[in-house]
Amino acid sequence: xxxxxxxxxxxxxxxxxxxxxxxxxxxxxxxxxxxxxxxxxxxxxxxxxxxxxxxxxxxxxxxxxxxxxxxxxxxxxxxxxxxxxxxxxxxxxxx
Amino acid sequence: xxxxxxxxxxxxxxxxxxxxxxxxxxxxxxxxxxxxxxxxxxxxxxxxxxxxxxxxxxxxxxxxxxxxxxxxxxxxxxxxxxxxxxxxxxxxxxxxxxxxxxxxxxxxxxxxxxxxxxxxxxxxxxxxxxxxxxxxxxxxxxxxxxxxxxxxxxxxxxxxxxxxxxxxxxxxxxxxxxxxxxxxxxxxxxxxxxxxxxxxxxxxxxxxxxxxxxxxxxxxxxxxxxxxxxxxxxxxxxxxxxxxxxxxxxxxxxxxxxxxxxxxxxxxxxxxxxxxxxxxxxxxxxxxxxxxxxxxxxxxxxxxxxxxxxxxxxxxxxxxxxxxxxxxxxxxxxxxxxxxxxxxxxxxxxxxxxxxxxxxxxxxxxxxxxxxxxxxxxxxxxxxxxxxxxxxxxxxxxxxxxxxxxxxxxxxxxxxxxxxxxxxxxxxxxxxxxxxxxxxxxxxxxxxxxxxxxxxxxxxxxxxxxxxxxxxxxxxxxxxxxxxxxxxxxxxxxxxxxxxxxxxxxxxxxxxxxxxxxxxxxxxxxxxxxxxxxxxxxxxxxxxxxxxxxxxxxxxxxxxxxxxxxxxxxxxxxxxxxxxxxxxxxxxxxxxxxxxxxxxxxxxxxxxxxxxxxxxxxxxxxxxxxxxxxxxxxxxxxxxxxxxxxxxxxxxxxxxxxxxxxxxxxxxxxxxxxxxxxxxxxxxxxxxxxxxxxxxxxxxxxxxxxxxxxxxxxxxxxxxxxxxxxxxxxxxxxxxxxxxxxxxxxxxxxxxxxxxxxxxxxxxxxxxxxxxxxxxxxxxxxxxxxxxxxxxxxxx
Numbered sequence: 103x104x105x106x107x108x109x110x111x112x113x114x115x116x117x118x119x120x121x122x123x124x125x126x127x128x129x130x131x132x133x134x135x136x137x138x139x140x141x142x143x144x145x146x147x148x149x150x151x152x153x154x155x156x157x158x159x160x161x162x163x164x165x166x167x168x169x170x171x172x173x174x175x176x177x178x179x180x181x182x183x184x185x186x187x188x189x190x191x192x193x194x195x196x197x
Numbered sequence: 198x199x200x201x202x203x204x205x206x207x208x209x210x211x212x213x214x215x216x217x218x219x220x221x222x223x224x225x226x227x228x229x230x231x232x233x234x235x236x237x238x239x240x241x242x243x244x245x246x247x248x249x250x251x252x253x254x255x256x257x258x259x260x261x262x263x264x265x266x267x268x269x270x271x272x273x274x275x276x277x278x279x280x281x282x283x284x285x286x287x288x289x290x291x292x293x294x295x296x297x298x299x300x301x302x303x304x305x306x307x308x309x310x311x312x313x314x315x316x317x318x319x320x321x322x323x324x325x326x327x328x329x330x331x332x333x334x335x336x337x338x339x340x341x342x343x344x345x346x347x348x349x350x351x352x353x354x355x356x357x358x359x360x361x362x363x364x365x366x367x368x369x370x371x372x373x374x375x376x377x378x379x380x381x382x383x384x385x386x387x388x389x390x391x392x393x394x395x396x397x398x399x400x401x402x403x404x405x406x407x408x409x410x411x412x413x414x415x416x417x418x419x420x421x422x423x424x425x426x427x428x429x430x431x432x433x434x435x436x437x438x439x440x441x442x443x444x445x446x447x448x449x450x451x452x453x454x455x456x457x458x459x460x461x462x463x464x465x466x467x468x469x470x471x472x473x474x475x476x477x478x479x480x481x482x483x484x485x486x487x488x489x490x491x492x493x494x495x496x497x498x499x500x501x502x503x504x505x506x507x508x509x510x511x512x513x514x515x516x517x518x519x520x521x522x523x524x525x526x527x528x529x530x531x532x533x534x535x536x537x538x539x540x541x542x543x544x545x546x547x548x549x550x551x552x553x554x555x556x557x558x559x560x561x562x563x564x565x566x567x568x569x570x571x572x573x574x575x576x577x578x579x580x581x582x583x584x585x586x587x588x589x590x591x592x593x594x595x596x597x598x599x600x601x602x603x604x605x606x607x608x609x610x611x612x613x614x615x616x617x618x619x620x621x622x623x624x625x626x627x628x629x630x631x632x633x634x635x636x637x638x639x640x641x642x643x644x645x646x647x648x649x650x651x652x653x654x655x656x657x658x659x660x661x662x663x664x665x666x667x668x669x670x671x672x673x674x675x676x677x678x679x680x681x682x683x684x685x686x687x688x689x690x691x692x693x694x695x696x697x698x699x700x701x702x703x704x705x706x707x708x709x710x711x712x713x714x715x716x717x718x719x720x721x722x723x724x725x726x727x728x729x730x731x732x733x734x735x736x737x738x739x740x741x742x743x744x745x746x747x748x749x750x751x752x753x754x755x756x757x758x759x760x761x762x763x764x765x766x767x768x769x770x771x772x773x774x775x776x777x778x779x780x781x782x783x784x785x786x787x788x789x790x791x792x793x794x795x796x797x798x799x800x801x802x803x804x805x806x807x808x809x810x811x812x813x814x815x816x817x818x819x820x821x822x823x824x825x826x827x828x829x830x831x832x833x834x835x836x837x838x839x840x841x842x843x844x845x846x847x848x849x850x851x852x853x854x855x856x857x858x859x860x861x862x863x864x865x866x867x868x869x870x871x872x873x874x875x876x877x878x879x880x881x882x883x884x885x886x887x888x889x890x891x892x893x894x895x896x897x898x899x900x901x902x903x904x905x906x907x908x909x910x911x912x913x914x915x916x917x918x919x920x921x922x923x924x925x926x927x928x929x930x931x932x933x934x935x936x937x938x939x940x941x942x943x944x945x946x947x948x949x950x951x952x953x954x955x956x957x958x959x960x961x962x963x964x965x966x967x968x969x970x971x972x973x974x975x976x977x978x979x980x981x982x983x984x985x986x987x988x989x990x991x992x993x
Binding site: 105106109116120123126128138145148149153155165166170173179181183187 | 398402429430433434437484485487488496497499500806807810818819822823825826829830832833834836837840841844852853858862865866869870872873876877880973974977980981984985987988991992993
């Protein structure tokens with residue numbers, strides 16, 4: 103029963119995250135400019151929880167986690183460059 | 198192998214050496230095809246105002262030459278050697294997933310045939326250059342259906358490469374022989390590790406870019422055709438793949454060069470412990486330099502400076518490796534055999550390519566050289582000089598091991614002489630054409646470029662003709678050459694300790710055990726802790742492939758190829774291909790369920806750092822890491838389009854304006870709940886509760902199916918409301934993101950059906966728990982992606 107209780111608890115946390123996201127998304131005024139960042143932060147935490155559940159604590163977490171972090175870090179430069187490209191004068195319109 | 202009908206052997210084999218030979222022959226075939234295309238457009242450029250080719254034919258020839266050489270020749274030629282020799286070099290009997298290995302090859306072949314058939318699709322093939330720049334890649338400027346077909350062929354090829362990458366990484370990390378620590382691996386295997394990692398993270402980014410392109414061309418989305426997206430998005434996505442791809446092309450040949458220099462200098466590789474970190478640093482940096490291809494696109498000054506610096510930095514690890522190679526030569530007892538000539542030649546050519554590359558890293562010089570033949574000369578010195586020349590050295594080096602016969606040394610040296618003269622005659626004069634634009638099909642006599650172009654074309658024919666000597670030599674020698682013994686070169690890696698050619702499971706004397714004193718062979722039964730002795734003994738004695746062949750890989754590839762062809766050429770072909778594909782996957786699953794296909798059993802060996810992870814879960818995790826790059830790039834495109842929209846006077850829909858937040862939230866609940874039922878399935882499987890396992894799987898399937906039904910209804914509603922594929926970039930990215938995620942859900946539902954059948958047929962639930970665990974990892978990824986999609990598309 104211990105496993106089930108653990109998974110139900112994680113499920114509860116994910117649902118709680120979803121409710122908070124919805125509350126911020128629908129009534130965003132109290133959070134102002136931070137509402138988007140708060141929602142994405144909650145999503146990131148939810149993803150980490152899902153990742154940890156499927157790790158099952160069985161693999162010797164370190165190598166898989168390191169691999170996962172490297173994978174995430176790989177696409178970070180692309181994000182930065184894409185977003186940074188937005189601040190320049192517009193390019194790319196067709197004739 | 199002798200008992201097999203040759204056709205059956207080559208069509209249905211899953212043996213890594215056979216697959217390696219198939220890769221080798223096929224990549225050389227594409228090499229000839231791409232080479233002939235090069236000769237046609239070099240003929241066109243030989244003299245001014247030539248009319249040998251029409252402009253459109255020229256564009257198609259250049260485009261197809263570039264794509265074929267880079268993606269269907271160089272990478273697979275490296276894969277050919279990797280397939281054949283990496284398992285032997287690490288002391289394994291085969292790849293971790295032999296059937297997937299065969300599938301990778303057949304999908305590669307299907308993609309190549311699809312690419313070539315695009316010539317005949319009506320209107321010709323892609324004509325936008327190998328970089329596929331937007332907006333040239335759009336229907337408006339390249340309306341031929343062959344262009345779309347090339348896009349699909351590229352996607353198929355990327356899928357093949359990613360599957361292959363997963364297979365290689367699991368094989369190298371999990372199947373090493375006892376005592377074969379990572380640091381003891383030959384440089385070629387190290388080179389292939391980094392090549393695989395680059396492919397794992399770079400190729401999915403290209404699949405993302407191609408997804409947007411094919412969506413534009415086939416479904417009318419507006420990523421590259423509108424003022425809201427445009428060329429800059431393509432440039433970033435393409436070159437984020439494109440520059441690491443340069444190292445994918447380079448590293449295998451470059452690593453072979455190191456091994457050859459060591460072998461034929463009779464010296465251990467100088468500073469090997471430094472070379473490996475340098476390869477790692479270069480691989481990491483390769484993901485941070487792509488925008489040096491975009492210096493002229495008008496990106497901001499800060500980005501220019503950043504990418505200028507990273508590009509100059511990446512030359513440092515390569516300079517260290519080149520110095521290490523040269524220091525290996527110093528004081529060595531050098532034998533200038535044909536492989537060694539190619540190795541030394543490769544080193545020299547790469548140095549020229551590297552030096553000209555440093556010029557290009559400078560924003561100021563790049564401004565002058567960009568888009569000229571200087572750049573064409575530079576990258577051919579790097580990729581052909583450093584990559585292909587090293588691979589050809591490898592071809593001569595390993596030819597005796599593959600065929601059991603020696604090649605003709607004199608002809609080999611004649612080949613090298615013409616190769617190196619032709620190469621420099623072809624590419625060095627390009628460095629002098631720094632004022633000639635590279636993307637023109639002819640030029641005026643008054644430009645003065647005629648004599649140099651004529652020289653280049655003479656070089657092209659010399660270089661191309663020299664390959665005929667190699668083909669004649671190798672073909673003749675494979676039948677009539679003197680018999681080769683185990684180790685004709687006095688080399689050190691494990692493949693030279695086995696017969697030439699190696700027997701079915703590579704090591705007839707037993708499992709190799711590597712120690713400080715050398716290699717010994719341990720009887721198989723001991724190596725496996727006494728398990729499955731009878732099977733092992735039988736496998737070593739008899740060369741029967743009966744347990745290890747499968748006809749499903751080729752059928753899957755054929756089905757995928759036909760279905761993709763049908764996407765553009767008509768519904769009947771699409772339906773036929775889909776039916777073949779479905780039948781093939783069913784057959785594959787049945788084969789697994791019946792235990793008909795038995796993977797070779799591996800010895801207990803070195804598995805660091807993944808000792809606690811079985812092959813299949815590790816493979817799934819690695820696949821998921823590739824998916825991170827795939828979805829990460831799509832999320833990057835979303836961020837770019839959204840942040841860019843105010844600059845184009847496009848108002849991004851506000852939350853709730855287009856999408857139904859309640860429906861999105863409900864779908865999120867469905868998917869998260871399916872994640873819970875999935876982990877319950879695993880818990881029940883391990884606990885032996887059959888009812889619990891089946892109930893959890895059915896619940897997961899039902900929730901996933903419900904999610905898809907909702908998603909379909911949502912699409913229908915949005916379409917009815919006028920929010921279609923081409924309404925705006927907001928609609929385009931919505932449909933692509935939810936579409937590819939939905940495709941993942943559907944694939945998961947199919948896998949769930951398989952799991953339910955497997956659980957039904959398994960003798961105990963614990964037998965099925967491995968597959969349930971692996972699927973659970975996949976389903977978790979599907980959940981995690983949606984966790985981000987929901988807020989991005991509905992709440993922000």
